[in-house]
């Protein structure tokens with residue numbers, strides 16, 4: 215018989231936990247059989263002792279099985295999704311989901327809200343009037359079958375063990391523990407019933423993982439455990455030393471996503487990341503044999519307007535306007551005050567404090583300080599210059615969109631030193647690295 219105290223002693227002493235122990239633990243999290251004190255001790259023991267790849271896979275599957283696992287029967291294409299560790303101006307999900315759906319994938323995207331300085335896909339979509347991010351399981355099934363995609367919020371029944379463990383991690387100093395992050399992310403992705411996943415691991419001064427080595431280690435662990443758990447997966451480590459798009463803020467990002475899908479020009483960096491992730495996902499889902507074939511398909515669904523059509527159908531099916539893509543800006547809120555931040559010297563932009571820009575969007579009301587804060591969908595930044603751009607004194611570095619002049623001036627003041635301008639500067643790489651699971655993860659597949 216499994217007992218909490220024995221399990222805790224085993225982990226404390228560095229002994230590997232078995233599948234049965236970890237399934238027992240996930241059950242005890244849900245049933246309440248394990249007390250907060252015991253779970254806190256478990257989390258801290260994992261933080262101190264780490265977990266083998268096998269333990270991480272067992273914990274992930276046990277957390278997945280703590281609730282409903284969605285199953286999509288008889289779909290004529292692979293069920294695919296992407297996950298990003300979060301950044302500023304990261305609107306990739308908004309465009310990649312309809313592009314992949316237009317290429318023949320089915321995308322049941324379960325997304326999150328803004329966290330700290332990073333934006334959330336659900337908050338962005340809710341800037342579209344009527345768009346509903348809460349859907350029942352039966353309507354999700356109908357949406358996926360009919361439209362090829364949906365984007366909704368986490369339901370209470372998917373991986374519920376994660377909810378209690380996450381709250382306890384928050385108060386026990388164990389949020390940054392890699393095995394716990396891996397199990398938290400993948401238990402929810404596996405509960406979506408996916409057949410392929412691509413991960414965008416951001417690194418840089420606007421990312422949660424500022425250092426490349428940390429991002430690489432997390433990406434590697436995620437790929438390894440996903441594949442060991444039976445989910446084909448690859449990851450890209452991408453740059454977050456500047457906003458990915460030139461806009462950040464909920465309605466501003468939706469407007470840029472609509473521009474992207476309608477074939478208007480968008481920043482090259484954004485395009486590059488969308489295509490690179492799309493290439494990975496189409497290959498993981500066996501919709502393309504190689505990167506060149508995947509890129510050609512992704513180009514084709516943009517040029518033909520098919521991807522825009524998929525987005526339009528998703529918006530209408532989830533409660534938004536039926537003609538959203540014909541005139542997106544007429545539906546999106548805009549801020550009453552728009553002020554520029556101007557360069558104070560000549561030179562090239564050599565550093566952008568991306569965290570500060572994300573915090574500025576949040577301070578304008580575009581994100582939350584506390585869980586129940588109301589979001590102002592209209593505020594944010596646009597026209598942000600990129601690293602390496604040459605500027606003259608008085609040139610615009612960005613435009614601030616605010617609810618009032620006082621608020622705009624306050625936030626502009628906080629951004630005065632967010633841009634460094636020096637004699638010379640070159641733009642950083644966009645995609646640093648591709649990661650996939652070692653073949654041993656497939657061999658050690660765990661059920």
Ligand code: URA
Nearest residue numbers: 389394395396398399
């Ligand atoms: N996202 C999650 O869902 N869980 C984590 O632990 C970190 C990011």
